[in-house]
Amino acid sequence: GAVVSQHPSRVICKSGTSVKIECRSLDFQATTMFWYRQFPKQSLMLMATSNEGSKATYEQGVEKDKFLINHASLTLSTLTVTSAHPEDSSFYICSARLNEQFFGPGTRLTVL
Amino acid sequence: GQNIDQPTEMTATEGAIVQINCTYQTSGFNGLFWYQQHAGEAPTFLSYNVLDGLEEKGRFSSFLSRSKGYSYLLLKELQMKDSASYLCAVRDGGQGFSFIFGKGTRLLVKP
Numbered sequence: 356g357a358v359v360s361q362h363p364s365r366v367i368c369k370s371g372t373s374v375k376i377e378c379r380s381l382d383f384q385a386t387t388m389f390w391y392r393q394f395p396k397q398s399l400m401l402m403a404t405s406n407e408g409s410k411a412t413y414e415q416g417v418e419k420d421k422f423l424i425n426h427a428s429l430t431l432s433t434l435t436v437t438s439a440h441p442e443d444s445s446f447y448i449c450s451a452r453l454n455e456q457f458f459g460p461g462t463r464l465t466v467l
Numbered sequence: 468g469q470n471i472d473q474p475t476e477m478t479a480t481e482g483a484i485v486q487i488n489c490t491y492q493t494s495g496f497n498g499l500f501w502y503q504q505h506a507g508e509a510p511t512f513l514s515y516n517v518l519d520g521l522e523e524k525g526r527f528s529s530f531l532s533r534s535k536g537y538s539y540l541l542l543k544e545l546q547m548k549d550s551a552s553y554l555c556a557v558r559d560g561g562q563g564f565s566f567i568f569g570k571g572t573r574l575l576v577k578p
Binding site for chain 2: 389396397398399400401446448455456457458459460461463
């Protein structure tokens, strides 16, 4: 199957700092990528749909100024959590769509 | 509204068969997916149904009835490593083809 990578896999940061997470489709081009957040023992919650060359589409309740998404190429989307707070600590997962969704391995963010 | 229901937890015995049900009510439909997710890891794809009927893939089978808004995932010859969460997801028919996920069913396989 298709491969999607994420970097970093884990990050610990101080409150108030910004963190960038990269999502790459390694062997296919993805015009659309998705960003999810998952809190412990809960399901995936779609945060935003990232479209190459245009603005991301954010789900209701997700602050676009806090979670900056850039999809600058057909193989790379980035999510930047700005001014992170402890409540932003979560598992962030990206996916890219071919005929089905292929998920990245996820990034565990811990904000102290 | 959009809603996907699946049981929260199930327990089964190694070597047995277990069926995980999923019912959905979505504004559009363009396929139903099952994913397996081990704790702390990203989901991995198990199966995909877009037409009614049964799709078999080794020890895993998935069934879909679009008229009933119903699917199940059948796991045979259960192994301890099958202990995981199983997510049911519906792809809507909108322009973005976004996925709507159920809350997942935590399956515990006991010896």
